[in-house]
Amino acid sequence: MKCLICGSDASSEVCNKCIRLEKIIYQKEWVSKEGGLIKKSEDFRVAISNLRISGRVSISDNPKGTNAKLDNFSHYLMNVRECSQVTYGGKKTLMVTVENKGEGAYTRYCFLPGFDEGDQFVNAIFDAKTKAASLTERIRQSSGMASTPVEVTQTVASSDFNLNAAAQAAAATPRPAAPAPTPAAAPASSDTVALAGIATDISEFETKIKKLKVLRDNGILSEEEYEAEKKKLVSIF
Numbered sequence: 001m002k003c004l005i006c007g008s009d010a011s012s013e014v015c016n017k018c019i020r021l022e023k024i025i026y027q028k029e030w031v032s033k034e035g036g037l038i039k040k041s042e043d044f045r046v047a048i049s050n051l052r053i054s055g056r057v058s059i060s061d062n063p064k065g066t067n068a069k070l071d072n073f074s075h076y077l078m079n080v081r082e083c084s085q086v087t088y089g090g091k092k093t094l095m096v097t098v099e100n101k102g103e104g105a106y107t108r109y110c111f112l113p114g115f116d117e118g119d120q121f122v123n124a125i126f127d128a129k130t131k132a133a134s135l136t137e138r139i140r141q142s143s144g145m146a147s148t149p150v151e152v153t154q155t156v157a158s159s160d161f162n163l164n165a166a167a168q169a170a171a172a173t174p175r176p177a178a179p180a181p182t183p184a185a186a187p188a189s190s191d192t193v194a195l196a197g198i199a200t201d202i203s204e205f206e207t208k209i210k211k212l213k214v215l216r217d218n219g220i221l222s223e224e225e226y227e228a229e230k231k232k233l234v235s236i237f
């Protein structure tokens, strides 16, 4: 399987290299009674990061939830097609539709029984998708992959959710594809070793690594200092 972000070999939709850039934006664990006649308490969880949606939910291959199975799941966030409120097990339940149109195409319906933070959840998905789109573009650019801008698609199918302003605007007007970010030119001056502050993306990371190399090559940083600064940078990411 190929990583949906950078295209390198991966054991799941997102490869380990890309997963290193993951930041959790929302997570929740809860307990709900599941089953037919004999109801059993089951643990559920969901997490939304700037790259993936994952957790343990009821998963089905059809939107009615027939033969749904409680299982772990992990998908590339941009494959979340929509969230909607449906009737599942006789109760109003949040359903997340995940669709992969690429290689091994599938549609998966994930049910979150007894989950009561629908608004926070859909807003977090919107926020995370915006971040995932720009992160994906940057990863692809830095790995030399020809990249068409990643579109942040609308996530909500029903009016059952209260969207925040940004998500609402996106839902009302399909967002035009974001312009490709122009990489910041590395400053010529190397008189400061200003590496404070958390770098937020790969281009920043690369700029900083380049800067460190310049400092080392000019004898401003010793080999040891260079390695130490590099380690610090890597740990930030």
Ligand SMILES: [Zn+2]
Residues within 6 Å of the ligand: 003, 004, 005, 006, 007, 008, 014, 015, 016, 017, 018, 019
């Ligand atoms: Zn990858």
